[in-house]
Amino acid sequence: MTAPATPPAEADGLYRKLPQLGEAIRRPEFTSFPHTMVVAAARSVLAGIRQRIAKGEHTEASLETEIAHLPRSILAALHEGERYSLRPVINATGVVLHTNLGRAPLSEAAIRNIAQVAGGYCNLELDLASGERSRRDEHVERLILRVAALRSGQDADAFARSHGALVVNNCAAATYLALNSLAEGGEVIISRGELVEIGGGFRIPDILRKSGCILREVGTTNRTRVADYEAALSPNTRLILRVHPSNFSMEGFTERPALSALVALSRQYAVPLFEDQGTGCLVDLADYGVPHQASLIESIRGGPDLIAASGDKLMGGPQCGVLLGRRELIDKVLSNPLLRAFRVDKLTYAALEATLFEYLAEELQRIPVVRMLREDPEVLFARSRALADSVAGATLQAELMAARSVIGGGTTPGASLPSFAVALHHSSLDAKALAVVLRRLDPPVISRIREDRVLLDLRTVPAHMDGLLASLLKQPLESFAAAAPEPGDEVQT
């Protein structure tokens, strides 16, 4: 609102124009809502108006308009109050693993399996053959080991004999639990170049300290050699830690030992090597035009003693952390009483099991994350062209432009995939206001802004939603701009 400031004396008069609560709620359109909800909605709308009067944002005329709209505002507040807070959105950012948007969408099979398991009882901790109590972590262990062996080209039976796996809430929990189980009170050697912050305040040095380990930093920020690790080994060393620096890349005068060199060192001195791999990537990204990326496959082949990875990054499954490693190390983690605090529920097992089955069946296109990475730019071009043609009108300009989609989620720093975007320009809304309006649609559309254009990248929009997206954009968008944009709510990737 751009009304001139109201002197205090006149503000008194404005307050008196406001209807009483009882009067405001006596309307037939509210009778279908519970009385307490109507009262709460009306109170909050009236309080908002009072606040605007106090700030001097109302003239007599603007207040009258707002009072005339009062029933509509209360009704809108009522509908808002009925809506779930967590809602599906259309991710048109092109960021495949968008941390703010829930990372990996699940496969059809995972969703079906969640629904089946959730709707009734299941054998979460029951051995169906013996009728005895069993452990929940056994449900996916063999499957994880089979998929790990299959994807890394190793003999599945031999791999399963010497390895174990377990699932916890996320990769951060997996890393913490592994450090605490294997190295509490002892020293953990880590390169200064890998003392990273993964995001959301997850800092490797803090996790090390919280897990009760003594940090032994070696090397420098840009260069660490095997000899640096070797020189730091002591009778107190419990673990060598290697962390995938997943959200940044260093260029120039840098050096980092190959995984194989650290594996050799750890075997020579019989000190276990633990790798926080993070990405959980079980495909070869080079096949999709993204070369030189660390993957879980590569780590499994490299043979560190223990690996931690996220389930909802490039693996494309539910939020969880997978620990995979030598049998005796996994057994140590399993015997940590803290495991209980990090264990996952039946829905996670249901989704993870179904996701991993797609890898076993080699049906990778059924995993949405993999499908989006593979999406043919020509298909994206055609879909974007069709969307631009169908939404362009008198007030909305829509042009096709070349763009790059980001994989995101802290997996592949600096890497991107060739894509296309529909660039929107509105005759009365600037790019920022237009992006706000798009988030007010139902379902909300999340976009990104470049050079005063709002970009829509269809790589992350399921093709069957193109029609819905077009119809959302064909509405008179300026009518959603009524209220001022909330400050500081820009989405981060």
Ligand SMILES: *Cc1c(COP(=O)(O)O)cnc(C)c1O
């Ligand atoms: C993403 C990531 C984490 C954190 O994983 P969450 O599953 O989000 O807890 C930890 N380490 C690395 C290397 C990562 O890439």
